[in-house]
Each structure stands twice: as C-alpha cells, then as structure tokens.
Amino acid sequence: MPQEPLSSTLQVRAISVTLGSQPILSQLDVPDLAGGSLVALLGANGSGKSTLLKSVAGLIPAQATTLKLGADDLRAWGAAQRATHIRYLPQSLPGDVHLTVVEAVLVALHARQRTAQAASPPDRATERVEAVLKDLDIARLGSRYLDELSGGQKQLVGLAQALIHQPAVLLLDEPLASLDLNYQHHVMQLLRSLTRERGLLTVIVLHDLNMALRYADYALIMKQGKLVASGAPREVITPENLAQAFSIRARVETCSQGLPYVLVDDLLHI
C-alpha cells in the first residue's frame, strides 16, 4: 500500500548555506509553512530560491538551528527517508534517458519503494502510474520515449515522478518554465487541488507574479539570500516590494473580474 503522506508544518530557522567560499544563505528564518498550503517562492535570478529548496531537501549541506517537519528533525533523517517525504523537482531534467514515460515513472516509484520497503504489486504500481499521468493530462504520452519529448512534456513527466511518491512536501523549481499557457494553468490548478486534498505542503518557484497572485495561498519574496517579504500574495506583491526585489517600477491593478495583476511600467536603475 502507498504510504500516507505526513501532513505537517515545515519549520526552518537560521538556515545558512555556503557554496564554494560564498555564503549564499545566512541565518535565514522562514515563517512556518503549513501542510495544505501552496507557497510561491519569488525573487530575482540568483536570489537564493533554488539554494533554499535544495537545502531543505537535503541535496546540499546546510546549517540551521531548526529544520523540522512536524515533530521530526529532518537532520536526523537519512537521505532515503528525506527523499520519501520531501521531493525536489529541479529546473531541468535529464533528457537523454531512453525509457518510456510509464517506465520512467515506474522507475521513480520503485526507487522509493525499495527504500521505504513498501512495494506495491506490479499491477497496482502500473495503475498508480496511469492515474498520475491522467491527473496531469499526459496519459497519451505513456508509451513515448523521454528522449523524444519536448521540454514542456519532460517537465510534466518530472512532475509525475515527484507526485507518484505521495510526499508530504513538494519543492518545485520553476515547473512552469517550459509549459504553454494552457498547461501552466492546468498544472497550477492541479497542484492547488492536490495540495488541499492531501494536506501537502507545495513550495513552487515562480517568475510569473500573476500566477502567484492567482493560485498561491502564501508568498515568500527573496533578495540576495534574504527574505524581503512573506504573507498572503496580495499583501506582499506590492509596488514597494517589487521595486526592492526586482528593481522595477510596477503597479498591481485589478481586472474587471476582480483578479489582481502586475503591470511593469519601468526598470529602476540601482
């Protein structure tokens, strides 16, 4: 049987990461992020978003005074246990793998099940893979080879590989980057409903602030390894914070349907 995800709050206090000789994050405190929330992680290129996600996932070394999921200290978990409950989906995925989409998602499922010692019978595993592909609306790609897919299609397969694990925390690094407009909204709607139904904590790096305004429950804005703002998207995506984080002069307008959107008027030279 698949394991039930833990629905828990992520606590990160005073996290520091040094890469090479460069301090990238320095004693960064992140507000507690509750299971069941879709969190947008925003900020300029190089502001430390990927570094924060990778350090929480345990993929790069970090120091922190607190790094917990619910009552569990993540630093006490081995790599396999951490990977079972916390999935990080990188910006780009390996493209030269000669496996079909179904095989690639099955491989991802079995890699976890070996470590979790909770293998499903093969027919049940295939059913689960098919259900995830259907959720993402890519069932028709099941028998296609990964190395023959477009960038956006590969991105969706990566998402299927992450979702098949039924993690407690999903850390997605720009998953919309190669998707067309239809799939961008499809993926955001799917993530929002999965996040709520399963009590998942989903943290998603977005460069499209309108997507954050429309779908996220909470937003974090980073600049140079620090948090500029955190809170409800409508409260933190403000002209002042956008000027500070992105060096732009921007307005937040409301469309005739009542949805907020960002309009950039000019670049600020700093």
Ligand SMILES: Nc1ncnc2c1ncn2[C@@H]1O[C@H](COP(=O)(O)OP(=O)(O)OP(=O)(O)O)[C@@H](O)[C@H]1O
């Ligand atoms: N392996 C590394 N060694 C040294 N510096 C690194 C390494 N990886 C990232 N950095 C630096 O850390 C800083 C933060 O990078 P990071 O990838 O976390 O930013 P980001 O906010 O995710 O950016 P982007 O939006 O461009 O993906 C950057 O200045 C980057 O050059």
